[in-house]
Amino acid sequence: MTALHADTLAGLAARLASGECSSVELTRHFLARIAVHDAGLNCFVSVLEARALAQAEAADRRRARGEAGPLTGLPIAHKDIFCARDTRTTCGSRMLERFVSPYDAAVVERLDAAGVVTLGKTNMDEFAMGSSNETSYFGPVRNPWDPTRVPGGSSGGSAAAVAAGLAPAATGTDTGGSIRQPAALTGLTGLKPTYGRVSRWGMVAFASSLDQAGTLTRSAEDAALLLAAIAGADRRDSTSVEAEVPDYHAALDAGRGRLRIGVPRAFFDDGLEEAVAVAVREALAEYERQGAELVEVELPNLHLSVPTYYVVAPAEASSNLSRFDGVRFGHRCEAPQDLLDLYERSRGEGFGAEVKRRIMTGTYVLSAGYYDAYYLKAQQVRQLITADFARAFERVDLLMGPTTPTPAFALGAKTADPVQMYLNDIYTIGVNLAGLPGISIPCGEVAGLPVGLQIIAPHFGEAALLGAAHRYQQATDWHRRLPAAYA
Amino acid sequence: MSLTNDQVRGIARLARLSLDEAEVAEVADKLASILGMVDQLQATDTAGVVPMAHPLDAAQQLRADEVIETDHREEYQRNAPLTEQGLYLVPRVVE
Amino acid sequence: MRWETVIGLEIHAQLSTRSKIFSGSATTYGAAPNTQASLVDLGYPGVLPVLNAEVVRMAIRFGLATGCSIAPRSVFARKNYFYPDLPKGYQISQYELPIVHGGSLDIDLPEGSRKRIGITRAHLEEDAGKSLHEDFHGMTGIDLNRAGTPLLEIVSEPDLRSPEEAVAYMRRIHQLVRWLGICDGNMQEGSFRCDANVSIRPHGETRLGTRTELKNLNSFRFIDRAIRHEVERQIELVEDGGQVVQETRLYDPERDVTRPMRSKEEANDYRYFPDPDLLPVIIEPATIEAIRAGLPELPTARRERFVHAYGLSDYDAGVLTASRELADYYEAAVAAVPAAAKLLANWTMGELTAALKRDAVEIADSRVDARALAGLVARIHDETISGKIAKEVFEAMWAGEGDADSVIEARGLKQITDTGALEAIVAEVVAAHPGQAAEYRAGKHKLMGFFVGQVMKRTQGKANPAQVNALIKAVLE
Known part of the structure; x- marks a missing residue:
């Protein structure tokens, strides 16, 4: 019998439904795991024990009344970028160290309504700016597969928590790879839905035209279960889309037709570590064995996605983060001499080095005299990159390639050179620029570290994406592996 | 692509961020390398896009x-x- | 050197919606501080703006009324700057693609001619909060109730050449936005205010001089004063060999001077870019046509119609169409006494307007409604009462004594038209003043007034002056 903390959401849901365990028991189990293991990993910024147990009790009562839904009573963790009423929401920043949200994010609201239990809020790169979880004010998160290595970022706390069995699933956000990259580095299934599929209401903004909420789970099936609960239009988010939400769970086994899989040549460039390439090619071979046809495709402007992103994202971020001024909420410096001093010191003290760098970059590219050369140019290249994807999807159903160029790297290995850090997201960023859905699923190991296969679908193609991921997971067991120390 | 310390101070003022002298130099250096990477965009023909x-x-x-x-x-x-x-x-605002 | 003044106005009209432009907060004026500031208005982390449909409709109404083009696609942008009354650190506004652009409005010049003033654009944006400078231990208090109130910023071409023209234009816009029901025009409450861009240049020069921006002019008088002072300042400066510096200046009404704004000293770099939280506003032609069909008859058209339909002077028609309410009142009244349109106009502009002003009553709440005023004017017209008696009747009506007929009846004010009775009174008056009668007969005909006055006195004003005149003439000539 699978240990509770090694089981999937779907598995735990079945156990709750059969009465094998209660939500309170399940919740206590994970809270106990957090108590034991989190000190070494630093996954959680806040553990919400009392709230979780109250929610679990309510879920058990709901089940007793016969009103349980598919997710009722299942515990998860939320990335600390989602506002949750009356709980601290820090975004990994000193700026919001004592910020208590007076409202719920749409994602939290919907999962609460489904009867999901919130175990706690997970650590993250400050304001989601980072690829290693080393920019958090609350300290770095360690990778459960090797504590000397990073779990990826920015949803590193969520990824490490699920990988270490401290939560069966977690929410995340993905602006340039912040769900898929940590999923790849910790051996999880990380889903970034289509831009607009999930409401951004209550999700602290990093780069508004790129940010999208998603999930970190043990399986594609679990991702389908959670996505079904969080997807859908929200009148409070003008950029959320009024497209019908399909039955993602039912779609997992549907559409078994012959898949045409595009393999972008740009994904197998010089930066890709050979062992990772081997693992990914093996995964593609598995799809071929299942009857898929592999087609090489060109994404001629994909190599420009990192520079494009590092104009667009900092520009939007510099503006989004202007609201943190020490007046209505957030850090305020001691004894400001005047208004300018209040602003400069509150922000100077409240933000960490990487956030400041991005605000500076964004301010610069939007400033008079540089707007056209940087911002406008990047918006045009973004159009070209998006058009590349659209052209590819005329020929294929899905695109596949590696999620990251390497497995998890060592803590501190890339902190000195921001550009090296940014290049870690080279395969994931294009998806955000084009607003496409993408998923990373584990597809092998290199020296005991997980490797991720990235699958990309056309806009609102989550069902196909999840179906393909599920099909692979039916045939392989990479997604069932746990780091030995947390088995 | 390089930025003078004064340029960095100017951007920091616009962004209302206090930076000490060590940070100014550090930011100047890192911003230059980020903008150097971003400059790849300039080679792309985007006429009419x-x-x-x-x-x-x-x-x-x-x-x-x-x-x-x-x-x-x-x-x-x-x-x-x-x-x-x-x-x-807030500290007294003089219009 | 002769100098020419060049002025362009940026008028900020608060749109009279129930809720804010991007949130469901109330826009009511005067609420306790920060009680109408929602999470969106406060710029809380994670919140997002959603555009109010009514705001778009109102902007289109304005655009159509000023002959502007309505953009099929307009875009909201962020204007980035730090100020405590600006919660997000950026104002959501429209920059490159405003919703309305390229129209005009005619103003009346004092000498009776008209001048067409170009409207460059009108764009939607959110208002900021308010800084309260009362002393809070040397600190400033911030009230964000106003933050997020919808504004239509109406930008004119630099077509205005004097403070008088600027005020005339501002009044025309003020009239229009109230006419269209898109702004209450309340300047005390800041619902309607303007910034003026002012520059000077030598007569004959076609290039524009360096301009200064005068901020937050919230009365017609202040606009006039501030521009006047600024023009004088600039001329003096330039004639003394100096140069005008492009800057923002604040008019200080207490000291009646303009001075540079300290808070805007720093050269601003607003870093405008399209707001990624809002999508382009797409306006279909059918929407525009539906709104056009619902527009009221506009002030200029109505003024012209008043001239033609009611035989009024252009001036009177202008006064009666100063507001839609006044014009509606007049038209409702004139429908009841079409034959006395001119007389009714005089009464509307005279007694009625004076009484409204005296008691600070809006025309909608007038104690003498259109039908009642028409009833009074009808009695003057049919000579039941004289104009003089009518004033007494009006005051009685205003005091709530009923309609004209019942006041006339109750007070016995009906004109004496019985010729026999009047003849007797005339005879008495002539007999009582033999000296004057003799002088009249000797040719001093201006004594007619004296005799009429005497008859009026004896009849308490109820005699018909024309009839009395004729009778006196008959006796004395």
């Missing part, structure tokens, strides 16, 4: 003109560093 501000081609939804909010001042001001008589306080 429509700038893309949104990933989805959609129109703004409009809401009905209805008042749905009520007073939550006390609750919302719990996060505020300094308030008095319902006002947020």
